[in-house]
Amino acid sequence: MLSYRHSFHAGNHADVVKHTVQSLIIEALKEKEKPFLYLDTHAGAGRYFLGSEHAEKTGEYLEGIARIWQRDDVPVELEAYMSAVNAYNKGGYLKYYPGSPLIARHLLREQDQLHMTELHPTDYPLLRHEFLKDDRSKVLRADGYQQLKSQLPPQYRRGFILIDPPYELKTDYQAVVQGIQEGYKRFATGVYALWYPVVLRQQIKRMVKELEETGIRRILQIELAVQPDSDRRGMTASGMIVINPPWKLEQQMSTVLPWLHRVLVPEGIGHTKVSWITPE
Template identity: 70%
Template sequence: MLSYRHCFHAGNHADVLKHSVQSLIIESLKEKEKRFFYLDTHAGAGRYQLGSEHAERTPEYLQGIAKIWQADDLPAEIIPYLNAVRALNQGKKLRYYPGSPLIAQHLLRSGDKMHLTELHPGDYKLLRNELSKNEHAKVQRVDGYQQLKAKLPPLSRRGFILMDPSYEIKDDYQRVVKNIEEGYRRFATGIYALWYPVVLRQQIKKMMGQLKDTGITHILQIELGVLPDSDRYGMTASGMIVINPPWKLEQQMAILLPWLRQVLVPAGYGHILLKWLVPE
């Protein structure tokens, strides 16, 4: 299935959480001089026009990045992410939103390698055009999961793998765990960040149990909810599972999560979660 288009959801609360975590991980990796490899298995189109017909049909960004854009007293932990958004927008008007590939491109150093995959034909073409001038980036229209076998371990032995499947079908929740396990067997010291939506809480509980059963350790769970859990259709929360997180990520998110909840979540709703799913 290739019906999912992220342009309808770009810049929403889930993107804010996902890309904040992504930015902090990249910044941590840059603290060491040695170069590293960045793999984005479900990269999307790269750039999203917030005033487009798609975005305006479901203007979720108004409850996401738009609130961050207007916020005062910004914590230091949000700045790398926000700077990547600012790089696409001249002046004070918020017109474009960067997907994970453009955030990575903004933050990575010239010697760091990027490998991006996207199966949707339209999004692949847009992504390829966005990255066409970046000699350190390779864009392919292939199954991103297969790259966990083809590209790992990287020659540098330092790497960050971002996994952001669409979860169009229920099997995605189990498939992603299987592929993380496959990647981890090949590259156990890499940093893996998996985004997940909370539509039905039972699906998430099942996926967390399966992650524990893999035997992988050092797994941090980060979650931001904007509405109470429900059995009705629609995402009420989203989260990031980070395997081998940088040592200070937990402390950074302990500061950032309460701030995000204050800015993004209506009073009386939502939740934040920061815990070790499996300790080191």
């Protein structure tokens, strides 16, 4: 369909959780000197102008990154993430929100590699332009799920694969599980992080059950809800499902998620969750 534009949603509560997890995984992988591959299967445009018509129309960033921006009590678990946001917003003014590719670019080292794919005809040229002068990167207009076959295993047998589809089609919930299975067959030691929205809880339950049935071990679920589950239209929660999470990630997110919930949802509704879908 290719109608989804993340520019309407950039910097919202779901992005805050997603990019916190992304940043913590990257920082964990950097603890070893050996290079690694960062593979972003649905990369988007890379940079989002928060004064754009799209961002202003929804104002979702006002209940996301804007609530954390320039606070003086930000937990240590958010330092890497906020350093990336700050890098694209000089002078104390929140003008841009960096998507996952730009957060990765800010945090990765010279020896690491970034491979990104995006199919949208408007977003792909924007993404390509962002990385024209970055020798570490490769930007393709290609199907993200296919990259889980063609790009894995990486050269150095270390990698972080971020899977963040738009979920325009109901079949995306099954496609992500199939994609992870394909990638895992080729690269069982990689870190896989799958973002998901909660629109209908039953869809997520079904997806989690299908992940359990793959037989893959060490699957961690992280979730932040800003509303109770509902059968009405709209996202009430979002989360990250991480396969082979770094050993500190469970504790880090158990510590920082309640803080994020208090700041992003001052009304106190919704919930947080950090639990294993399948342990060791």
